[in-house]
Amino acid sequence: MKIKVSRYTTEPQATEAVFEYEVQMQDVTLLEVLNEIKTKQDASLTYTSGCRSSVCGSCSMRVNGREVLACAYKIQDGDLVEPMKNSPVIRDLVVNMDKAYSFNxxxxxxxxxxxxxxxxxxxxxxINEIQSDCxxxxxxxxACPVYAVNEEFIGPFSLTRVWRYVSDVREKDSSDKIDAIQTNGIWDCTLCNECTLVCPQDISSKSDIEKLRSKSVMSGYSDPSFANAFGGSFQGTSFDGSPSF
Known part of the structure; x- marks a missing residue:
């Protein structure tokens, strides 16, 4: 079986190349193949892994343009393995997730x-049991396409975590969280559902974002693009009959 691996490095200068490897393995995970290549063919191949049980999330990468966990994905002949998008590549299949996590x-x-x-x-x-499984x-x-046009988008997993706490009955005041996600947050999402399709825990960030939008409207917020479509003069009506924006 042959697979291709897109390898990236930034030292001494940024380079990208596709390497092809052949292994005598069948019905195995991508992580098993990468381990085989690293230990027996190319020790310089760089990637990350941890639990090997789809729990730690450290072996995230893409196969044929689709986000997967290497420890769970069953490799196929001819697959192209690449690093994740929207994060700077450190080396080969390892990316820097610092900015992504900063959105929390x-x-x-x-x-x-x-x-x-x-x-x-x-x-x-x-109510928020599945969100706690992130x-x-x-x-x-x-997988999120919004980062192509807005690098400051708070993003799917961070917004899911917001809903996890906003929906917690023990949270006395969630207004600061609702305030924090109005800019570069819930209204920037296109609701394309790509996040849900790749989630190994079957969490629907799209659904969580929709619920956060409803919660925001109840708090007096509205979609800024909707209001701007009316030249900023459109005014809605709240449940008590007073203007809501």
């Missing part, structure tokens, strides 16, 4: 005002 801080995606007197029921837990693999970040 910009979105204030944490528990900030916990109410100790609120009892958490099983029904409460199910492993921060970054596949959704790589």
């Amino acid at each position: 801080a910009k979105a204030k995606a944490w528990q900030s005002s916990l109410s100790p007197s609120t009892n958490l029921t099983q029904e409460n837990e199910k 492993i921060l693999c970054g596949l959704c970040y790589s």
